[in-house]
Amino acid sequence: MFTGIPFSLCYCEQKCLSLLHSGLITFSVGAILWFFTRKADRNIGKREGYIIVSFAWVTISLFGTLPYLISNYIPNFTDAFFETISGFTTTGATIIADIESLPKGLLFWRSMTHWIGGMGIIVLSVAILPLLGIGGMQLFVAEMPGITPDKLHPRITQTAKRLWLIYVILTFAETIFLMFGGLDLFDALCHSFATMATGGFSTQNASIANYSAYIQYVIILFMIFAGTNFTLHYLAMHGKIREVWQNEEYRYYILLTFGFALIVGVILAIFGKSGIEESFRNGLFQVVSIVTTTGFITSDYLLWPGYIWVIIFLLMFIGGSAGSTGGGIKIARQILLWKNSALEFKRMMHPKAVIPVRFNKKVVSQEIIHLVVAFFLFYVLIFFAGTFVLSLLGLDFETAIGTTIASLGNIGPGIGGVGPVENYAGLPNAAKWISAFLMLLGRLELFTILILFSPSFWKK
Amino acid sequence: MFTGIPFSLCYCEQKCLSLLHSGLITFSVGAILWFFTRKADRNIGKREGYIIVSFAWVTISLFGTLPYLISNYIPNFTDAFFETISGFTTTGATIIADIESLPKGLLFWRSMTHWIGGMGIIVLSVAILPLLGIGGMQLFVAEMPGITPDKLHPRITQTAKRLWLIYVILTFAETIFLMFGGLDLFDALCHSFATMATGGFSTQNASIANYSAYIQYVIILFMIFAGTNFTLHYLAMHGKIREVWQNEEYRYYILLTFGFALIVGVILAIFGKSGIEESFRNGLFQVVSIVTTTGFITSDYLLWPGYIWVIIFLLMFIGGSAGSTGGGIKIARQILLWKNSALEFKRMMHPKAVIPVRFNKKVVSQEIIHLVVAFFLFYVLIFFAGTFVLSLLGLDFETAIGTTIASLGNIGPGIGGVGPVENYAGLPNAAKWISAFLMLLGRLELFTILILFSPSFWKK
Numbered sequence A, B: 001m002f003t004g005i006p007f008s009l010c011y012c013e014q015k016c017l018s019l020l021h022s023g024l025i026t027f028s029v030g031a032i033l034w035f036f037t038r039k040a041d042r043n044i045g046k047r048e049g050y051i052i053v054s055f056a057w058v059t060i061s062l063f064g065t066l067p068y069l070i071s072n073y074i075p076n077f078t079d080a081f082f083e084t085i086s087g088f089t090t091t092g093a094t095i096i097a098d099i100e101s102l103p104k105g106l107l108f109w110r111s112m113t114h115w116i117g118g119m120g121i122i123v124l125s126v127a128i129l130p131l132l133g134i135g136g137m138q139l140f141v142a143e144m145p146g147i148t149p150d151k152l153h154p155r156i157t158q159t160a161k162r163l164w165l166i167y168v169i170l171t172f173a174e175t176i177f178l179m180f181g182g183l184d185l186f187d188a189l190c191h192s193f194a195t196m197a198t199g200g201f202s203t204q205n206a207s208i209a210n211y212s213a214y215i216q217y218v219i220i221l222f223m224i225f226a227g228t229n230f231t232l233h234y235l236a237m238h239g240k241i242r243e244v245w246q247n248e249e250y251r252y253y254i255l256l257t258f259g260f261a262l263i264v265g266v267i268l269a270i271f272g273k274s275g276i277e278e279s280f281r282n283g284l285f286q287v288v289s290i291v292t293t294t295g296f297i298t299s300d301y302l303l304w305p306g307y308i309w310v311i312i313f314l315l316m317f318i319g320g321s322a323g324s325t326g327g328g329i330k331i332a333r334q335i336l337l338w339k340n341s342a343l344e345f346k347r348m349m350h351p352k353a354v355i356p357v358r359f360n361k362k363v364v365s366q367e368i369i370h371l372v373v374a375f376f377l378f379y380v381l382i383f384f385a386g387t388f389v390l391s392l393l394g395l396d397f398e399t400a401i402g403t404t405i406a407s408l409g410n411i412g413p414g415i416g417g418v419g420p421v422e423n424y425a426g427l428p429n430a431a432k433w434i435s436a437f438l439m440l441l442g443r444l445e446l447f448t449i450l451i452l453f454s455p456s457f458w459k460k
Helices: A002-010 A016-037 A046-064 A066-071 A077-088 A104-132 A152-180 A185-196 A213-226 A230-237 A241-246 A248-271 A276-291 A306-315 A331-349 A366-392 A397-408 A429-443 A447-453 B002-010 B016-037 B046-064 B066-071 B077-088 B104-132 B152-180 B185-196 B213-226 B230-237 B241-246 B248-271 B276-291 B306-315 B331-349 B366-392 B397-408 B429-443 B447-453
Strands: none
Touching (some): A002 A016, A016 A046, A016 A066, A016 A104, A046 A077, A046 A104, A046 A429, A066 A077, A066 A104, A077 A429, A104 A152, A104 A185, A104 A447, A152 A185, A152 A213, A152 A230, A185 A213, A213 A276, A230 A241, A248 A276, A248 A331, A306 B366, A306 B397, A331 A366, A331 B366, A366 A397, A366 A429, A366 B306, A366 B331, A366 B366, A429 A447, A447 B331, B002 B104, B016 B046, B016 B104, B046 B066, B046 B077, B046 B104, B077 B104, B077 B429, B104 B152, B104 B185, B104 B230, B104 B447, B152 B185, B152 B213, B152 B230, B185 B213, B213 B276, B230 B241, B248 B276, B248 B306, B248 B331, B276 B306, B331 B366, B366 B429, B366 B447, B429 B447
16 A cells, blocks of 8 residues: 555645555554464464465455545445455456546555455465365466475465566566556556456556557567466476476467457458457457456457457456466366366266376376366356346346356456446446455355355364 | 148148148158168167167158148248257247248147157157266156166167156146137147147247136146156156155255246236236246246246346256256256255365265265266356357347257247247348257257267267
C-alpha cells in the first residue's frame, strides 16, 4: 500500500492519506499477529496447509479493501471486496466503470493487488499445492532443481526466492519495453504487474485498445511468458532450452495458442473491417489474453462473427499452464484428460489390460489420473451450479454463464452482461459475492477451499 | 410401414400407396438379406455387437425415410433422414412446421418410428449394452430374474420378449386412457407410441398444449412410467413393489422430478398468469417431459421467467433412468458421479485408504466408477465439440447449445432457435446431419458409436 504513495505525491493527489492509513492499519495488525505467533511451531501439516492458504487469500483481500473504502472511491464494502479479491486472485474483473477517474495512487494499489496475488500463486502452485496433492499438480510441476526436498519450510522458502526473482526480472523487463513504447513509468509498471500476474486490470477505460501496435505486441509476449510454467523459465535461464521445448504442456500451450490465434486472425482478416496486420494482432492478442486468463482487451470480441465469439468462450475453459500465474483448468490437465479419454476405447477392447497414460514420456500413475478427473468433474459441477445460482439471482442466461466461467477461470471479462466492454458493477450484490467466491475457488484449485466444507476435514 | 395403411384408408387418403411401396421395398431388401445370411453363425462376439447395434440404427433410419420421400411430403433426403432418425432414436426433434397437413398414414408411420425405436432401446439397454460393458450399464440394470445367463443369443431373446410385453401393455393402457379423454384411436395410439418411447412427436402443431387437463395428466403418468427402468416394471408386475422402492435410482428419479416440478410450479403460480392448478400442471408436465427426455410441450418454457428457463435447461443434462426408453446421461450415473465426487475429500484426507462408493447398498467396483466417469467426460467433451461445430456453421450461441443438448440427450426441443415452439427446419443442412449424428451418439450411449472410430477396434 505504501508503494502507491510516491505516485500519489508525484501526481499531486490529495488522497494519498488513504493509502498511508490503510498501510499503517494493515502493518499494525500484521505486527501484532506476528508478535504473538513468532515462537509458534513452524512444522505445519497438510490440514494446516489448506487452512493457511485459504485464509491467507481471504485475509489479504479484507485488508486490501481499506484504500478503496478509506479514500471513499469505492464506498460500498461489497464492491471494494469484489475489486480486491478480483485483484489478488489475478482475475481482473472490475466494478469500476470510469477507471481513469481514480487517483494514480489508488490505481497503483489496484495493480499491486494483481502483482502480489501472482507472487502468491507461483509459490502456491509450484511448491505448496503439489505437497497438498491437489488435482495432480505434483506431476505437472517438476521439482525445482537443486532444492533440498527433506523439509517443508526451507524448501518452500528456497523455491519461492528463485521463482520470485524470475517474476521480478520479467516484470521489470516488460516495464522497460513498455516505456520504450512511450508509456510513462506509472502506466508501464501497472500494466506489467497486471500482465505478469495474468490479472487484467488496466489504468485505461479502453484497456489496451488505444495503445500502439508495439505495446500490444510487448504485452502479448509477456502474457505468453506469464502463462508459462515458471519452473521452465528457471530452466531456460540456466540454458536448458531443450528441456523447455521437450515439456509436453509447453508445446501444447504454444501450438494451441498460435493455432487458435491463426484461425481467429484469418477469419477477422477476411470478414472484419480492419487491415490484415491489425486483424491478426487482434486475434492473437485476444486468444493469448483468454488462454492465459489475463483478460486484457483490444477489441470487443462479442462484436466479432458469432463463431469466433464461441471459440473465445470455449477457450475460457482451457486455462494457462500449471505452475504459471494463469487460472482455469490448466493445459496439463486438459492433455491428461484427452489422452486418458482416447485410451478408453483401447481399454474397452482389452478390459483386462492395464493401459497407462504417458506424460512427458513417463507413465502417469492411476492416482494422478484420478485427481485430474476429479478436478475436472468438480470444475464442471461448479460451473453448472454457479450458472444455476446466478440465474436464480436474476442474471440472464449468457451473463450467468459468462460471470461463472470468467470468475471461476480467473479471466475477468466474460460474455453477455459481463462482456469485454462491460463491467461487474450492475450485478446484484449477492451475485458479486458468488462471483468473488468462484474466483477464490478457481484460484486455489477448487479443493483447497472445498475441503474446508467437508465434515471429514474437521474430524480428528 | 404397413400398419399406417389402414389409417390412410379410413381417412380416405390418396397417398397410402407411398407406405405400401416403402413397405414392399423394405420387406424385399430384408427378405433378400435374410435369405443369404440365414445359415450364418449366430455366435456373435463383442466386436460384432458394436457393429450390429450401430448399423441397425442407421439402416432402419435409411429405409424409414422411404414413406416421406415417396409421398413427397418431405422431398429433401437430409430432412427425411433427420425426421426418421429423430424418430428411431426417440428424440422427437422435427423439421415439419405444419404437422397437421401431413396425411394420417404418414403421421402414423412417424409415431411408429418412435415406438420401434423405443422397443430397440429397452432391449439394448437392459440386455445388450451391459454385455458390451458400456458406461457402467451392467450395474444399473439388474439381471432379469429367471433368465439363463449362459448363452448370449437365447438370453437376449428371452429378456426382449418379457420387456416388450410390458412395453406393449403400457402402450395400450395409455391408448385406452387417452380414448377415455376423448381422443380418437389414431391420436391416442400416436401419442401413446411417442410417450412410451419418450419420443415426443405429436400429431398436433401445438403438441399437447390444446388437450384437456385429464389427457395431460395421463401423459404425465405414462411419461414417468416410460422414464423408469423397465426391469422395475417387471418386478412390480410380479408384486415386488418393495424392491422397486428400494431401488436407489428410482427413488432419486421420483424425488428429483417431483421436487423440481414443485419448484417450477410454485414459481409459475406466483409469477405466472395462469391459475394454480394450471401452473402446477404446466410445471409438472414440462419437468417430467424434459427429465424423461420425451419433449412434449404444453407451454413455451422460454417465455417463463429466466431462472425457470435455466432450470429446464439444466434438467436437460440429467436424463431418464437406466434401462428406460429415456436418453441422456441417466440418473444412475448422476448418482454415482455425485457420490464419488463427495468422497474425494475423504480420500484427500486419507490418501492410503480405499473408500468405495455404494449403490443400492452394495459396494461399486472401481471399474464401474471408471466407466461412469469416462461416460460423463465424453458427454461433456461432445457437448462442447457439438456447440463449437454448430457455431462454426453459423448457429447463434443459444441455438448451438440448444441443438447440441437436445440432440445428444434425445430430448427434441432445446433452447434458442430450436426452442419448444420452433422446429429444426431452419438449420443449415450440415447442422441437421450433425444433430442427427448427436442423436445417434446419445441414443447408443456414446461408446457404441465412438469405438467404431477408434483404430484399436479394427486391429486384429
